[in-house]
Amino acid sequence: MTKKPVISARDLDLTFETNDGPIHALKGVSLDIEKGDFVSFIGPSGCGKTTFLRVIAGLEQATGGDVSVNGMTPEEARKSRAYGYVFQAAGLYPWRTIEGNIRLPLEIMGFARADMPRRIERVLKLVDLEGFGRKYPWQLSGGMQQRASIARALAFDADILLMDEPFGALDEIVRDHLNEQLLALWAKTEKTIGFVTHSIPEAVYLSTKIVVMSPRPGRITDVIESPLPRERPLDIRDTPEFLEVAHRVREGLRAGHAYDD
Numbered sequence: 204m205t206k207k208p209v210i211s212a213r214d215l216d217l218t219f220e221t222n223d224g225p226i227h228a229l230k231g232v233s234l235d236i237e238k239g240d241f242v243s244f245i246g247p248s249g250c251g252k253t254t255f256l257r258v259i260a261g262l263e264q265a266t267g268g269d270v271s272v273n274g275m276t277p278e279e280a281r282k283s284r285a286y287g288y289v290f291q292a293a294g295l296y297p298w299r300t301i302e303g304n305i306r307l308p309l310e311i312m313g314f315a316r317a318d319m320p321r322r323i324e325r326v327l328k329l330v331d332l333e334g335f336g337r338k339y340p341w342q343l344s345g346g347m348q349q350r351a352s353i354a355r356a357l358a359f360d361a362d363i364l365l366m367d368e369p370f371g372a373l374d375e376i377v378r379d380h381l382n383e384q385l386l387a388l389w390a391k392t393e394k395t396i397g398f399v400t401h402s403i404p405e406a407v408y409l410s411t412k413i414v415v416m417s418p419r420p421g422r423i424t425d426v427i428e429s430p431l432p433r434e435r436p437l438d439i440r441d442t443p444e445f446l447e448v449a450h451r452v453r454e455g456l457r458a459g460h461a462y463d464d
């Protein structure tokens with residue numbers, strides 16, 4: 204049986220018209236993401252990672268090509284709450300408690316009030332923040348805030364989670380811990396995840412598929428299907444298989460840079 208991709212991009216182009224002339228942010232981008240895939244987008248600054256994620260999310264419109272998300276246009280998918288989106292900065296409202304922040308999208312989407320405490324409890328548990336719902340964001344560490352923002356993206360049960368460099372601002376130990384927790388969460392929830400990162404080890408550790416991108420114009424230069432098992436202890440990073448994938452990503456990034464000179 205062939206699986207139908209959850210997200211499918213065909214020959215995407217996106218040119219931003221700016222005062223300094225057009226910027227070709229995406230060119231000829233084609234990719235299939237299957238249900239339950241964990242796909243990382245990696246590449247140098249300006250290669251279009253965020254733009255691609257935003258096109259999938261229906262927050263940006265491609266100027267050419269096609270995208271489908273759950274068989275719908277990105278805009279329809281956005282309206283039908285097909286995905287949760289986690290931004291670079293946790294972006295929690297400081298005047299709302301953690302519970303209040305998680306409740307916000309549920310309020311906007313018109314979920315039944317009576318149902319909210321149960322949902323909030325469940326997602327706080329998923330990100331290991333039980334008991335922190337009544338705290339304010341400033342009472343939590345950076346890593347905990349980022350987990351709270353993941354909980355907010357999970358609260359309305361979307362099958363797809365789009366994450367734009369969620370752990371970029373955190374120190375390495377915290378990041379390792381969150382990577383482990385994210386993998387556990389992914390295994391438990393069977394979500395399809397699109398994840399932007401600058402970090403080779405992070406991309407290799409997390410992903411079933413690694414998409415290497417390169418700038419000017421932003422395009423995909425390599426798609427690596429990970430040979431690593433889905434269950435991954437942190438020390439898998441010392442295995443020859445892991446290092447081999449990391450090497451291929453690094454080579455891909457290097458080739459993209461050479462093109463740039």
Ligand SMILES: Nc1ncnc2c1ncn2[C@@H]1O[C@H](COP(=O)(O)OP(=O)(O)OP(=O)(O)O)[C@@H](O)[C@H]1O
Nearest residue numbers: 219221226228247248249250251252253254255421
């Ligand atoms: N709204 C916009 N208007 C004009 N240009 C834009 C806009 N958004 C992005 N760009 C440009 O498109 C290109 C791709 O940007 P994008 O943010 O997608 O890259 P990125 O790979 O995510 O970079 P980073 O790793 O630094 O976040 C860049 O040259 C950027 O300046």
